[in-house]
Amino acid sequence: MTAALETSLPLGKAEKAAIRGDHMIVCDLVPEGGRVLDVGCENGTLLSLLVREKRVDGRGIELSQAGVNVCVARGLSVVQGDADRDLADYPDNAFDFVILSQTLQATREPKAVLQQLLRIGSNVIVSFPNFGHWKNRLQLLFRGRMPVTEYLPYSWYDTPNIHFCTIRDFVALCEEVDAKVEKAVALDRMGRKMGFSAPWWVWNLLGEQAIFLLKR
């Protein structure tokens, strides 16, 4: 079977079990058959999941050319591009859903990027690592060093993640750009949904990552 063919078939059981938790939650937020843009789609894992499970008309942007080539060989529609620079090319309301998965913290201008996402998509899904997680706080507090964890394994000098934020920071940014938070989920390290509702400050302490569904 060619790599491209795989993207046309429904998922098997084993494949489903191997899906990252945050991808599955994003997938659940997207309705069937819409137009979806995945910004920073890497090797197309999430995009392929959306195409196969939700039959979306899926597109991707990926910074690394190697990632793009893998995606296109899988039969996905992906262009090489930079979230900071190339989102401006897209027209208003071009997509039903625009997804920024684990990429916000790596952009040069997260606020401008978020505004572009809200302009080109009617719905925006953003997932990001929560820098306010208690492990990060403890490392900074007791070791006096920039946090390095299993989930965020980079040292400060070689990290692609140049704009970390906490869940509360992100909520504040949403207010600043007039985005309406439709849904917010905190996840543990394994990408499992935290199975209780709690005030922001609790999630901000216990969630290792977060997924937001925004509307203009």
Add this chain to the structure above:
Amino acid sequence: MEVAATVIVAQRGKMTKSTITAGDRSDAEIIRVAARNEADNPSSKRVVFDAGQPLELDAGASLGPWQIAYETYGTLNAERSNAILVCHALTGDQYVASENPITGKPGWWSLLVGPGKPVDTNRFFVICANVLGGCLGTTGPASTNPDTGKPWGLELPVVTIRDMVRSQARLIDHLGIETLFAVIGGSMGGMQVLQWAVSYPERVFAALPIAAAARHSSQNIAFHEVGRQAVMADPDWAHGRYHEQGLRPSKGLAVARMAAHITYLSDAALHRKFGRNLQDREAITFGFDADFQIESYLRHQGMTFVDRFDANSYLYVTRAMDYFDIAADFDGSLARAFLHSPTRFCVMSFTSDWLFPTSESKAVVRALNASAANVSFVEVESDRGHDAFLLDEPEMFRTVDGFLTGAACARGLAVPGSAA
């Protein structure tokens, strides 16, 4: 020499014995005679449109009767939904995946097109036509002007890429195909792909322009002008009437080909292949013979080219590329050209291609994004320059395979060996 002549006869069933009886003819001459014959009587399939079915040209003229020569591979399915049109480059031809009847060489894209290849002729019905203005059977300056009984020469109206595409659309009509599953081409072939998507968006399900651009750059026009001037400066060109006078502007056309050939390669590729190596000698000769291998190589490229290609065709087809500028037809907005396009695009470029650099492909991609079209873009890492699109480039093959398979799924074309 007799042996070579026999080979040509065997390859070309249609060629008459009388044209090759002279026992002392050189291979080059045999190729020349064969090439001359192909202009009116191609070895491939062809459709002849009579005076009542003229082709309207951008230059304002109406061409008729006219003909288009083409080759096909694979089988058209019952729904007529698996047709792929391959568009050839400047000096290419319709023999994309089969032996060229003049040179005896394998099809120019037989690495990409054929049974089990990325453009799989077991799955797809592949069509490739000689371009308008060409010299292998589609009406061009070497074809006979029915009004005079002589070759058209410069009396043929200047043609454009859009004219070429219009002529191909007539062929596709003739074949009873409403929508092409895909249009694929590299270089000037890629220009035709883009023009197809703009002129007939509803008839192109997937478009794959490789190493191409939405307009010909000033630098590229400049190189073409050098080539044309070389042809026209050759006294044997005879103002384009060399056929009737029994002449051939071989020197001028060879120089044009040599100059063009440099633009198809990268500095790195030339260095790897030839470096400063000397040709069959130990030391430089302090003369103007071909001391260096690269000189010898270019001279060979020039010499072999003139036997198979018509000089006037070279003028016409290069001119068509020069005139190409899609945005110019849409008030300078390339995005507007692609607005509401239903076509799936996959744009491809090569890192070392300086004739059609990645920036040109990216301009196309930006315009497609701006019109919210379905687009993929792949830049293939290669040091072989523009010519890479014709060579063994596994990344290109993977991309073509992946894109076509993905598009075939979207189109609902059955995939062999799968239950889906």
